[in-house]
Amino acid sequence: MERLILVKRMLIWLFLIGMSLFIILPLISLILWSFTKLWPWPELLPKVWSLDSWSYLFSPSGRAFEALTNSMVIAGITVLLNILLGFPAAKTLSQRQFSGKGMVFILLLSPLFIPLTVSVMGLHHLSVQLGFLPDYFSTAFVHTLVTMPYFITMLWYQFNLLGVKVQEAASSLGASGWKIFLWIELPLLTPALLLSCLLVVVISMSQYLPTWIMSGGTLMTMPLIIFPFASSGNASIVAVYSIWFFVPVILLVLIYYVLLKWCNKKVFGLRG
């Protein structure tokens, strides 16, 4: 019996380690590829290292900073739209009861469950006909469509966890709706809000098809620059661009943790 449990444990650990390797090894291969141009079979590690791809990335034709700026601008607008539209929606859905609530919820989440390429294609024609929106905004609108279901669900869940007890207490002490929001709900929800925004930025930065369709293939975000290299099989260049893509993501995650720590100290430190 003892032995059986031991074998079972070992199998479980083997499985978990196998899955972890399945996830991590491709990333390591990517880093290796970025520092070499020539890496023939069956070399386990490249023998000839070079920084050519990195110098291409930062050369004028590499358009590294242009792509990054475009991606970040669109992600920024997307986050703003999400906060403006999604935050009040999540609050209402969590705290109010009304008829047709289930329908409203399903409608708000529907872009998750139905492929939205169709809508994006229609919107592109609409925006061409109207012709007054800059590509940045029309693309950000579509990215908002993609990300808002995640944003609303996450915040809705956090609002549910928060409940309404504290707000009721504040209300009975004479606080107005805005005061309750500003001094109770917002501080308590800041960690969840930060995480949702991080998620929105990452999802928005990874969109390929919606960005392409809405801008007609002219708005050079990171994925749009990478795709031609990936489909022509230029391993080293793609590796360099991928790492360039991860730089802002990692930076944002770090910023998230710093802000989270600061927020916990400020909010929960005061309470405790």
Add this chain to the structure above:
Amino acid sequence: MLVIYKMTKSIHKHKGLFGVLPALLFVIFFFIGGFIYSFRISLGEYEEIYGVNEIGWAYKELFDGSFLASLGVTVGIAGAVSLLSGIMGLLIALLLATYTYNKTWTHLIFQLPFGVPHLLAAYMLTQVFMQTGWYSRIAYHLGWIDSFEAFPVLIHDQWGIGVLLAYSWKEIPFIVLLLYPFVTKLLHEWRDTVNMLGANNSQMIRWVLIPILLPIWVGGMWIVFSFVLGSYEIPALMARTSFGFIPVMAWQEYTQFGLSRQPLAIAMNIVLAFVSLLIGIVLLACQKKWYESGRRVWKG
């Protein structure tokens, strides 16, 4: 006067509901509005842009050709991906919650793929799994194979294994991320009750965890399914063209053959959207039934 009074009173009463209105209008205008606009294009309207044709020509052309076979392959792969990642995701979430709840680094590993776009996932998995890729080199150095031809063809292969691998790399962690908070919460809440009643671990999973998790779990699989149904990057980079993945075919029609073929591309995507919607309606009906029968079990 009374009418105005009643109106202001009713507005005041429902004032809080205005919070949901902007988001709702946004989704209705852009998602449903865009869909309707696309649908009209696919039927053959806007002749000044897309050329004069009979109404519904795009659909006639679709169902004349090999489209149904492609639809079968696309839906099949999407179904396989969602089932595989659903089962593996649940398994990993359970194992992580039981064995490694105090080791944060194991959770971090499963969060990594979330920051990687599908495009890069496709590219990275191609680089490691192809015949001259990294895994084939490792196999060579371990002495398992002596030439790269001996390594199995996994990319651009006959069965779509490469596509399945790349999607698993992205979607299993998604399901883990989705389920993990609920699994830990349920384990925490139910462990004592279950132990007291004398059930073992597998009984607990079968009779407590899965029934409670089912709506979220199936919902997650549905998200994966409809995502795979509509996504382009992974099949475009990793599958044989002979597979005829509909998103890839539609994209070719959309970009390569001029405006007159775009209604056809839109029609293909509309068929996919309807498949997803249909499966969604079936799932929602099942969920309703499940809840009804589930409640009866609790009461009895």
